Amino acid sequence: MSNHVQRIAQQAYDNVVLPNDHNQLLFQHTVLCQVYLPYRDPGIEQKNWVRQQGKAYFAIRATEVFNPATEKFDTILGLPYGPKARLILTHINTLALQQRNPQIEISDSLTAFVKSLGLAHNGYQIDAIKNQLGRLASSMISIAFASEEQRSFQVDSKIIKGFDLWFPKNPNQRVMWDSCITLSDDYFNSLMNHAVPLDRRHLAALSNNALALDIYTWLAQRLHRVEHNKKEFVHWQGLKEQFGEGYDRIDKFKSVFRHTLQLVLTQYHSAKIQEEKNKGFYLHNSPPPVPPKLIQIPKVGEY
Incomplete structure (x- = not known):
């Protein structure tokens, strides 16, 4: 592992504010550990995003929201994207599982969550996260x-079915987000059956890198399912189809993937993944990042 990668990982970890309990968890839906949101802003013009990985399929579509100023459904916030959208989903998933209720309050916990991930909890960061919340709320999945x-088996719904957006009088300001959200029953029930536990410290260290978060969640749900004393092979082309959004050249993607994988492995130490030169990677059975005996839904307020 390069000194540069180790230095980046250590700097990220040093910025994380940890509680006494090092086993606190975050959760992601298993499908979103295999297929992913956009890495970059696709722009208002792109309203659909479809991805497939193996037997898992995911599609998200931006919809119009009601604008009280015009009294019309004429505002498109755009598709959610980047690391913040991924982190927000783990946060609201965890709150819903903590409370075992699809209706959750996020206002007080949001700032604490941002701080716990080592992100600057200033107005800009909060606004950016609220913007991604609005994008998630106004999208169909x-x-x-x-x-x-x-x-x-298919779920067609919104992740968030009830939300309160407010439109500032100044048109140059962003549409903002209120404190209470309600997950759709379909998404909530699917999450209850298909939630993958993740170590919050790991996500905190990778919190500024969407590709690193995706590789981490992929390994978290995949490696422990590889049969003992066996190995599974994934080709570079398959990896590029899964993670290579925006890369036309395979050699450039390989370089970025290798570097980002090394960053992920500074956190998920027990992951066993071995490169077969110029062909792909062998996946070996590995303990999940959160041992099953430690999986306990934390109580509300433990962030």
Whole structure:
């Protein structure tokens, strides 16, 4: 592992404010550990985003929201993207699982969450996170699993079905977000059955890198499912299709993926992944980043 990667990881970890309990968790939906949101802002013009990985399928579509100034459904906030959208989802997933209730309050916990991830909890960061919340709230999603028997299970809904946006009088200000959100019943029920536990310290150290977060969550849900004493192979082309948004050249993607993987492995130490030169990687059975015996939904207020 390069000194540069170690230095970046240590700097990120040094900025994290940790509680006494080092086993606090965050949760991501298993489909979003395999297929991902955009890395960069696709722009208002792009309203659909569709991804597939193996038997998991994910689609998200930006919808119009009601603007009280015009009394019309004419405002498009855009698709959620980047590391903040990913982190927000783990946060609201965890709150919903903590409370075992699809209706959650986020106002007090949001600033604490931002701080716990080592992000500057200033107005700019909070506004950026609220902007991503608005994008998530105004988007429709489809999550599907296909089986070998040509059967499928599919959820079509919003992640967030109830939300309160406010429109500032100054048109140059961003549309903002209120404190209470309600997850859709379909998403909440699917999450209850398909939540992947993640170590909050790991996400904090990777919190500014969307690709690193994606690689980490992919390994977290994948490696422990590899059969003992066996290994699975993933080709570079498959990795590029899964993670290579925005990369036209495979050699450039390989360089970025290798570097980011090393960053991930500074956190997920027990991950066993071995490169076969110029071909891809072997995945070996590995303990998940959170041992099953430590998986306990933390109580509200423990952030």
